[in-house]
Amino acid sequence: MFDRPQGGTRAILVHLELSAREAQESLDEFCDLAASVDVEVTSIVTGRRKTPDPKYFVGAGKAQEIQERVVAEKVELVLFNHQLSPTQERNLEQLLCCRVVDRSGLILDIFALRASSFEGKLQVELAQLKHLSTRLVRGWTHLERQKGGIGLRGPGETQLETDRRLIGARIKKLNKRLDKVRKQRELRRQTRRKAAVATVSLVGYTNAGKSTLFNRLTGAGVYAADQLFATLDPTLRRIELPAAGQVILADTVGFIRHLPHDLVAAFRATLEETVEANLLLHVIDAHDNERHAYMDQVNRVLKEIGAGDIPQIEVYNKIDQVEGSAPRIDYDKTGRPVRIWLSAQSGEGVELLLQSLTQHFLEMTRDGDESGEYAPSRTCDGALVSEDGGLIRQEILLAPDAGRLRAQLYDWDVVVEEESSSESEGYVLLIMATPELLAFLEKQDGCSIVSKMDVKLAGSA
Secondary structure, three states, X not given: OOOOOOOOOEEEEEEEEEOOHHHOOOHHHHHHHHHHOOOEEEEEEEEEEOOOEOOOEOOHHHHHHHHHHHHHHOXXXXXXXXXXXXXXXXXXXXXXXXXXXOHHHHHHHHHHHHOOOHHHHHHHHHHHHHHHHOOHHHHOHHHHOEOOOOOOOOOOOEHHHHHHHHHHHHHHHHHHHHHHHHHHHHHHHHHHHHOOOEEEEEEEEOOOOHHHHHHHHHOOOOOOOOOOOOOOOOEEEEEEEOOOEEEEEEEOOOEOOOOOXXXXXXXXXXXHHHHOOOEEEEEEEOOOOOHHHHHHHXXXXXXXXXXXOOOEEEEEEXXXXXXXXXXXXXXXXXXXXXXXXXXXXXXXXXXXXXXXXXXXXXXXXXXXXXXXXXXXXEOOOOOEEOOOOEEEEEEEXXXXXXXXXXXXXXXXXXXXXXXXXXXXXXXXXXXXXXXXXXXXXXXXXXXXXXXXXXXXXXXXX
16 A cells, blocks of 8 residues: 655755657756745756656656665655656655655645635636546555445445545536636626726746736735746736826736646636737846747747737846846837837836837727827837928917827927917917828817928928
């Protein structure tokens, strides 16, 4: 008989370099995962194989080496930086006589530690039960014992079958509760759609700085720390964009390489905030040498959950840790922002992100022709430009109730001077505008052209 041993905090880490590229894992990232649950790492066992061994994953010789270290270092836990099958996990625990946890089990344990909301705890429990159900068949032989004794002899159901039935019933109950949560979220999203409020979702690899950026933009005070999966529960806040109105900013769970499928399924209700977003801010750690691989992994998960076609703006965070890097905006050929370089910790470049969000939503509104709003294109230093680089000197008259349009013109930095009009009790503005902006103003209620001066100036005012 074999009963699973109890775990502890002293652990040995096991990491293999495998030939298959899709099976490769990062050792540094695995050490960070172990540190996230306060594991005391006594040593790290590394090796190289073409394919995993079907019995021990690491091969008989390497398994014997691990066993010797377990005895010598008196550890209670062995962590594998790989996905183990139930059979491999059972065989290793029989050989090592200590608890064996694979990469997925460790990630699930971190999520269980971090979950704080009711919804988050339900999602983590569901993922844990789905993971546990695959380990019942071969992991716990004591569960195959028949119940015995006076008053306990029943129809012959084994403990294994009883546990499987109880786990199945609990999974059904959790799914019903999460379905209710999902419906509540959908009702809130419908309310936002009716109010025409756009949603911006922060996505990215874990520990890229999403929560720090969220706090910088909203002042929400969400827990942020230099650790993997510091926050799990989604948080939504309204922010005001200059000239573009209010949008909802959503902070979501971070992604990681080879995120367990049970975890993705359990957190689908949370990830729906990402799927339903109008824009994704892909937060990237500019200081991390593995950032391109992490970006590919995030995009892979986004595609898996159905968010692969949502517009993205890449936000390169932590530039304060990159020597010679300064805040800036990178534009594509059409003049739209595609990358922003900033530091959420120090606040450098955050105003560029707000500027880019404003431009994105105003241009999206103009392209959709829903409300007739307009967003002028700008160069990196914020100068207004037209398609041929020229500006027109123009005088316009705004009605007293056109205060929002007046504020937009000031935000776009096109007003040269202003004087009050006693006759109309409105505002007379002298502006330097592109032809596109003038065409937009002619369609606005409460705005009229005082005089058209066909004097085109090359450059800005």
